[in-house]
Amino acid sequence: MLTIELQIIAAVVLDIIVGDPRWFPHPVRFIGRFALAVESPCRRLLGNPRSAGVAVAGIVVGSTIAITWAILYLAESLHPVLRDAAGIVIIYTGIAARDLVKHSMDVYRSLIAGNLDEARSRVGMICGRDTDRLDQRGIVRATVESVAENMVDGVTAPIFFAALGGPIGIMAYKAVSTLDSTFGYKNEQYREFGWASARLDDIAAFVPSRVTGILVPVASFVLGQNALRSLSVFLRDRARHPSPNAGQSEAAVAGALGLQLGGLSYYQGKPSDKPSLGDPITQPASCHIREANVLMLTTSCLAAAAFLWIRYLVS
Secondary structure, eight states: OOOHHHHHHHHHHHHHHHOOOTTSOOHHHHHHHHHHHHHHHHHHHHOSHHHHHHHHHHHHHHHHHHHHHHHHHHHHHHOHHHHHHHHHHHHHHTOOHHHHHHHHHHHHHHHHTTOHHHHHHHHTTTOOSOOTTOOHHHHHHHHHHHHHHHHIIIIIHHHHHHHHHHHHHHHHHHHHHHHHHHHOOOSTTTTTTTHHHHHHHHHHTHHHHHHHHHHHHHHHHHTTSOHHHHHHHHHHHTTTSSSTTHHHHHHHHHHHHTOOEEEEEEETTEEEEEEEESOOSSOOOTHHHHHHHHHHHHHHHHHHHHHHHHHHHHO
16 A cells, blocks of 8 residues: 555646546535535524534544545545545645646736636636726735635645545645635625634644745745845834734745735725735735745645655654
């Protein structure tokens, strides 16, 4: 049987080669649908929105762990090679590096072509803010912020949990992350119900987000970017973000690229003025999207190497 380390390496390579084809039955889609399916029954049964949200979180995460274990057990009962293949595919589905690069570079190409409407449409696929009023600088800023934040959610945190608990570990994290993206909204419908989902996500990403933030200056040094400024902004601004985890990587990336991220955005027509991260040394330009992706990939490689090395030493 392949070790977990080799399964993770194979899964990362598979993600780089294949990405996330739309025809593939991605587990996250099933997790999201299942979460929505059990929402109403739990609300009716328990009455209290926060209690119902806690129950849904427990059911979704527990079911994801159980189903993943069952798939691996069935595969191993048929043949050890199938167990390895199943483990690689499961871990692969939890990593989204190529998909993140693809979507953000689609925005880049639209900007290069001078098509702002298309760029607004494409950036709306990777961020939750309103994009209809964004100018070119706003589109770049939104894209860079999305790359910086999703570096953790889509790449380094999944690899961290894969190193921690193999295929079951990464699927447990994806369940938590999907719960947050499904219910973690501070609106009337989900403020109480989504409390458990949002808190679980904050706890799960606590360590990998900070490791990622520390590694961004290292990656920027490797790439010849401003590593000292990246580290300085990371230490200064990482706690200013409304999210306890998103600000870690966003602040470090802002420093490395010499950009100021954050500021005023609109969500469903309502303004949200977030604290600024970084300094406006340079104005956002399309080239920063490409630079952010290279920085994201380099940081992710460093994080994967660190997580796998620690797992190897411990095991």
